[in-house]
Amino acid sequence: xxxxxxxxxxxxxxxxxxxxxxxxxxxxxxxxxxxxxxxxxxxxxxxxxxxxxxxxxxxxxxxxxxxxxxxxxxxxxxxxxxxxxxxxxxxxxxxxxxxxxxxxxxxxxxxxxxxxxxxxxxxxxxxxxxxxxxxxxxxxxxxxxxxxxxxxxxxxxxxxxxxxxxxxxxxxxxxxxxxxxxxxxxxxxxxxxxxxxxxxxxxxxxxxxxxxxxxxxxxxxxxxxxxxxxxxxxxxxxxxxxxxxxxxxxxxxxxxxxxxxxxxxxxxxxxxxxxxxxxxxxxxxxxxxxx
Amino acid sequence: xxxxxxxxxxxxxxxxxxxxxxxxxxxxxxxxxxxxxxxxxxxxxxxxxxxxxxxxxxxxxxxxxxxxxxxxxxxxxxxxxxxxxxxxxxxxxxxxxxxxxxxxxxxxxxxxxxxxxxxxxxxxxxxxxxxxxxxxxxxxxxxxxxxxxxxxxxxxxxxxxxxxxxxxxxxxxxxxxxxxxxxxxxxxxxxxxxxxxxxxxxxxxxxxxxxxxxxxxxxxxxxxxxxxxxxxxxxxxxxxxxxxxxxxxxxxxxxxxxxxxxxxxxxxxxxxxxxxxx
Numbered sequence: 001x002x003x004x005x006x007x008x009x010x011x012x013x014x015x016x017x018x019x020x021x022x023x024x025x026x027x028x029x030x031x032x033x034x035x036x037x038x039x040x041x042x043x044x045x046x047x048x049x050x051x052x053x054x055x056x057x058x059x060x061x062x063x064x065x066x067x068x069x070x071x072x073x074x075x076x077x078x079x080x081x082x083x084x085x086x087x088x089x090x091x092x093x094x095x096x097x098x099x100x101x102x103x104x105x106x107x108x109x110x111x112x113x114x115x116x117x118x119x120x121x122x123x124x125x126x127x128x129x130x131x132x133x134x135x136x137x138x139x140x141x142x143x144x145x146x147x148x149x150x151x152x153x154x155x156x157x158x159x160x161x162x163x164x165x166x167x168x169x170x171x172x173x174x175x176x177x178x179x180x181x182x183x184x185x186x187x188x189x190x191x192x193x194x195x196x197x198x199x200x201x202x203x204x205x206x207x208x209x210x211x212x213x214x215x216x217x218x219x220x221x222x223x224x225x226x227x228x229x230x231x232x233x234x235x236x237x238x239x240x241x242x243x244x245x246x247x248x249x250x251x252x253x254x255x256x257x258x259x260x261x262x263x264x265x266x267x268x269x270x271x272x273x274x275x276x277x278x279x280x281x282x283x284x285x286x287x288x289x290x291x
Numbered sequence: 292x293x294x295x296x297x298x299x300x301x302x303x304x305x306x307x308x309x310x311x312x313x314x315x316x317x318x319x320x321x322x323x324x325x326x327x328x329x330x331x332x333x334x335x336x337x338x339x340x341x342x343x344x345x346x347x348x349x350x351x352x353x354x355x356x357x358x359x360x361x362x363x364x365x366x367x368x369x370x371x372x373x374x375x376x377x378x379x380x381x382x383x384x385x386x387x388x389x390x391x392x393x394x395x396x397x398x399x400x401x402x403x404x405x406x407x408x409x410x411x412x413x414x415x416x417x418x419x420x421x422x423x424x425x426x427x428x429x430x431x432x433x434x435x436x437x438x439x440x441x442x443x444x445x446x447x448x449x450x451x452x453x454x455x456x457x458x459x460x461x462x463x464x465x466x467x468x469x470x471x472x473x474x475x476x477x478x479x480x481x482x483x484x485x486x487x488x489x490x491x492x493x494x495x496x497x498x499x500x501x502x503x504x505x506x507x508x509x510x511x512x513x514x515x516x517x518x519x520x521x522x523x524x525x526x527x528x529x530x531x532x533x534x535x536x537x538x539x540x541x542x543x544x545x546x547x548x549x550x551x552x553x554x555x556x557x558x559x560x561x562x563x564x565x566x567x568x569x
Contacts, residue, residue: 012470019472020387026379028393030446031400033439034407040418041411097318100311113319115562120322122493122554124500126531127547131325133534163318191300193307214406221408223503224531248410252503255417270414274407281406285399 041274045267057268063234065254065262072269074236078151078244079220079276081237082230085155086162086219091212093159094166095201101167102174103182103196114168121164129228132157137229146241149231154244157225162215169214173207174200206287213284217277223248247273326551333548336541341549346513350529351539355546357515361430361523364516365509366498368434369441374491376438377445384446385453386475405443412440413504421508428510428522436508437501441494448493452486453479485564492561496554502527526550 049057052070060071097117101110136156141148177200185195201208231243232253245253251266251273258266344354380397388394416436426432456479464474480487502525510522511532524532526546533543 016470016472023379023383023387024393026376027383027397030376030380030442031397031404033442034400034404036419037407037411037415037439040415040423044414044418093314093318096311096314100308100315104308104311105315109315113315115558116319116322118562119555119558120318122496122500122558123322123325124502124527124550124554126500126502126527126534127325127329127551130530130534130543130547131328135328160321167318191304193304194300197307217406217408221406221410223408223410228535248408248503251410251414252506255413255507267414267418270411274411277406277408278403281403284406285402 038274041267041270044264045269045271048261048264048268049271058272061236063250065258065265068261070261070265070268072247072250072272074234075245075247075250075269076272077236078230079246079248079273081151081240081244082154082158082226082246083216083219085151085240086158087212087216089155089159090162090166090215090219094163094170094211094215095208097163098167098171098174099196099201102171103192103200117164117167120160121168125161125222125225126228128157128161129225132225132229140241144241146239147231147243149229149243150241151230151237151244152240154226154230154246155240157229158219158222161222161225162218165218166211166215169211170204170208173204173211176207177203210284210288213280213287217280217284220277220280221248221273223252227252247276326555329544329548329551333541333544333546336545337548341545345515349538350513350533350542352542355526355529355549357513358524358526358529358546361509361516362499362525364430364519365433365437365505365523365525366495368430368519369437369498370491370495372434372438373441373445373494377442377490378449378487380442380446381449381453382475382480385450386471386479401443401446404439405447409440409501409504412436413507415439416504416508426520428508428512429520430509430516430523431519433505433509433523433525434519436504437498440501440504441497444494444497445487445490448490449483449487452483452490455486456482485567488564489561492557492564496557499525499550499554499557500527501525502531506531526553 048070052060057070057072058076059073060069061073062069062071063074097113101113105113132153136153137148139148140146140150140153140156144152146152181199181203182195185199186192190198226246227249230245230249232245232249233243234245235242237244247269250269254262255266341354342359343356345356346358347353380401384394384398384401413436416432416439420426420432420435421428460478460482461474464478469477505525505528509525509528511524511528512522513524513529514521516523527550530543530546530550533539533546
């Protein structure tokens, strides 16, 4: 009697096990993309870094790929400057906006602003870059100085582009602060602004730091918008009005016609960018986990 | 506390709130400004013919028909590849989580993948699909590359949607004698449908807006693609080339307007889907 009863349930559990296996296989192959990226980008880029010397590649000032000089120091500095500039503009702005939306705005404003901010994230980066060239670059040229194609212009455009990332994550963090923190502060006689800045903001600190790190990653990895407004000259920018070239733009500009060692150098640029972003992401992950 | 400091606090309070409100308005104005700017500059050439005619003289005149078709093909290819993988990964991570080193590796990998800039996906896609696998600059190479790029987006949103399905519903399914896979297929996934769709729509927006990694993997051919192995040009690439190489500013504006219009519609659809669920 027990044999015919067991048979279907056995085949059923075997089927379940098979499904679990298939799902696991699919999940593994999704993640194997990361391994493939590392293999294919590093395999192409690492030999060049090794041949030219680690220090010469990272610290070299001269980028003349057709003549065999591959120094990406100006691009590293450019990337760092543009990223920090973007944070300088984007972070205060996003914090003010998310504080307003979380602490002071009424429901109606919030329901209008949230989709608007999400849409800001969906604007393609080429469109940002284009608008930067048409509107922002002349403004910088006429009112601040230089040619307009500069670290400053790139920082402003990137600062705007990272707004939605930082706002949406820090807004979630601010909303998650328990209501009685606010009540306690207000009961002690603090104004609503003091409560927002000195009680709610510090309480949401870890979420906000995560938001800033993710925004930073986005600014660092952005390509098209930067190409269009940064001027792309291979020099170490010493002023915010100087043009600069980032690691990402270096790859995107020269990939079209590079070959041989030149192409390898672009992959090596990708390796450096990958490592920088990877470190940033790991610090974000560790930060979240510690919390 | 003296009356003076109280008055000071109060004006400080008003200043702070006013400033944050001003910044909020400004951020809203940036987006509306972008849209209005594109409409004003681009509406002149916007007509059914713009979408249905072939480009003439590199896009100085005519329409964007092949570009539109290529964009749709590229988007469909990438989503058709990414969605099955992303969905099964999300189901595996949420429903089959006897936490082991394997799930830790998968989750960590998905997180890292999410942070990788698109230009690196472009390099990777070029090396693997275009060169190593010999697919050349083609819709298939581009679709595969973009699929890799949007995987983490869909995984994350689907994971959240699946996690939000109340546990009680699963227990009802089990109590009726359903197996785990039946519970997932008949109860969990239908419940999480809107969240999953939202993730797919977000991914679609990213695919449509991507430029650099599409140039590396799909190329810039303006011809009408006749197979998945043909090179093609997506709308954002077309826009970039028109504007960057100064081919036609008018056409660039109109292409940008059409692209933004598509993305806007897709986002409105996503918002509507979320709203309908709540």
